[in-house]
Amino acid sequence: MGKVVGEIRKLESLNRIVLPSEVRKVKDLKPLEYAEIYIRENKDIVIEKYDAKKSKSAGLVRRLDALGRIVIPKPTVRELGLKEGDQMTFISGENGEIILKKYYKTCVFCGGDKNLYDFSDKLICEDCLRKIAKMATK
Numbered sequence: 001m002g003k004v005v006g007e008i009r010k011l012e013s014l015n016r017i018v019l020p021s022e023v024r025k026v027k028d029l030k031p032l033e034y035a036e037i038y039i040r041e042n043k044d045i046v047i048e049k050y051d052a053k054k055s056k057s058a059g060l061v062r063r064l065d066a067l068g069r070i071v072i073p074k075p076t077v078r079e080l081g082l083k084e085g086d087q088m089t090f091i092s093g094e095n096g097e098i099i100l101k102k103y104y105k106t107c108v109f110c111g112g113d114k115n116l117y118d119f120s121d122k123l124i125c126e127d128c129l130r131k132i133a134k135m136a137t138k
Helices: 021-026 074-080 126-136
Strands: 003-010 016-018 034-039 045-049 060-063 069-071 087-092 098-102 116-119 122-125
Touching: 003 016, 021 087, 034 074, 060 069, 116 126, 122 126
Parallel strands: none
Antiparallel strands: 003 087, 016 069, 034 045, 034 060, 045 098, 087 098, 116 122
8 A cells, every 4th residue: 555645635515625735746736737536446536647648448537726626526426425524535656646535533553443542643442552551561
């Protein structure tokens, strides 16, 4: 898997999302340029600079607006069950692509999403917290 860029943005009305400037630099995407959006089998949303010669046949082409926002196609939003206000995270893919995923709050150790506690801006689930406490008392 690629590296998390550390940006989390909310899906705006009209299915728009602002692509952070660092993320746009990954693919040299500038406001008012075209990008191609497609979904992988694993439900990743992939955003790449549009190149008519290398276009993915399954992708939809959208233009970034002057603020660097892009509209996620309605069929993509429906298929993934996204809604306005959902938090999305950006990942730099292994091949330099921009991957957009729905952000879920999870434990930093096991990835669990139940019974989470906030410790120094990190989330830890109850099970991992018990394991850490047990290790500390040994």
